Amino acid sequence: MKPTLLILAAGMASRYGSMKQIDGFGPNGETIIDYSIYDAIKAGFGKVVFIIKEEYVENFKAIFDTKLEGKIETDYVFQNFDLKQYGIDIEIERSKPWGTAHAVLAARHAIKEPFCVINADDFYGLDAYEKMVKFLTTEVTGSNYSMIGYEIGKTLSDYGSVSRGVCKVSADGYLEEIIERTKVLREGEAIVYEEDEKQYPLSLDTRVSMNFWGFTPEMFKISEELFRDFAHANKDNPKAEFFIPLVADSLLSSETADFKVVPTDSKWFGVTYKEDKPIVQASIDQLVKDGVYPENLWK
Template identity: 45%
Template sequence: MKTTLIIMAAGIGSRYGGGIKQLAKMGKHGEIIMDYSIYDAKEAGFDKVVFIIRKDIEKEFKEAIGDRIREQIEVEYVFQELSDIPEGFRVPEGRVKPWGTGQAILCCKDVVKEPFVIINADDYYGKEAFRKLHDFLIREKDCGARYCMGMAGFVLKNTLSDNGTVTRGICKADENDMLTHVVETTGIGRDADGRLVCDDPEVQKWFSEQERVSMNMWAGEPVFIEYLEEGFREFLADDSGDPLKKEYLLPTIVDQLIRKGEAKVKVLETQDKWFGITYKEDKPAVEAAFAKLIEDGVYPEKLWG
């Protein structure tokens, strides 16, 4: 069975100082974080990669990675644009950012016709999650719901940045590791005394380092992308929230489907340590982490030979 890796790489990257953080070089031979994700995905059994990018970075993006890896795996591109909205709607005056991760995946509707896994371009996930999600797509077909999905469940303490706060979807699951709900939580980090803190006072009362969190690594079937089109119309028609800032986000979409009984999501726990480029100051630590993985034999020094 053919399987596809979808990489969301259209983010503006404002917290990285305005540069294109997804294209920051990490390896000794110019490898970027996406190189390692694609390498792990291919090793796990994925056949195709679809990049979601912006038109204005297309040339630089293809030079940085797309043209290099097309001999290794099938490659396609889709473009996330603010103006790409259904007929009958208009972009609010003053809005400059796209509509979020739900809109990003919706952009793939014409090119993704097989089971898929979604990841962020600027996050390193580790090998375990790719293997588990690929196995899930191959083996677990019928969950008794309209949308059968999988999610890599990272341990919260393994996903923090030393250089600032992060946003994570904090997950709750039942005794069968089926997701019951996701709480999108901002401002997660440590205070001066090393205690875990976040922006949500209610979450602050109960969350811990051991919570399972979503890193936007989801597994699903093409029917989910079809739903996103319907859901995007509902999102745009809803006049609540700031029209210049509100976003159509995957964790929120999945949470709503679970609550309505239309989706079942298997949480596949991974102990791998996340790292990524959230802040410009993260780069030296990420470079050092990849150097250590190469030293330990997890990756060859020159990734693609």
């Protein structure tokens, strides 16, 4: 059974200023999602599931359904504020959804096979998809999950600091801890993170999580139980977010599952800021010129 690609595309894009999930970056207006799916099909994925807001479903279908027909199975699931579906009876007022791990739960009825999770607005590179497919078809179990680990220097923006999940990796290549560094940036040739108005260096080969995870469907039940506890504990905190690394940390702490850190040398492209767009466009143009992608991706 081929694995499934689960795309997180329900974010608000507050820093970017528009719906970057369906913004055009390729020579013919291709979205970053287009390149992700193209690489996923080439790597061996058999299905793509979009997690979106329900009000955007027609926008997404208009962009993706026709071009993907006959190439890969597609499905759409919706992230919303309904807590009763998770057995949570209290009312909690929020202006934003509950975060990435909550979004993944929206796909619990749509996925029955090993799957990976990616961000809609991140360009990951073919190598990462190929390595994830290999893991999901040969190594994954309900207690052995994975995460693609990127070199931190290949993930930064030139237009501001970024948050990065900095990974502590064991000698045998397994995740020991993810430490969220909220202000990571370049200082000349060095990479640093800021904390309490001080700067601390990070090694250029430090591995970071870019939210590219590999799971089995058993993860849904575990996450649902954790989310119930999280929602009750944060009923008075409207900004609390239930992130995938929180689930990973819980599984590691309870020794319920391990996470293999699968290294990739791919360069990650991101569009955190509006100013990042021409950089991403230029990077994709170069990949087209180098023959990595055809000029018209779906022709």
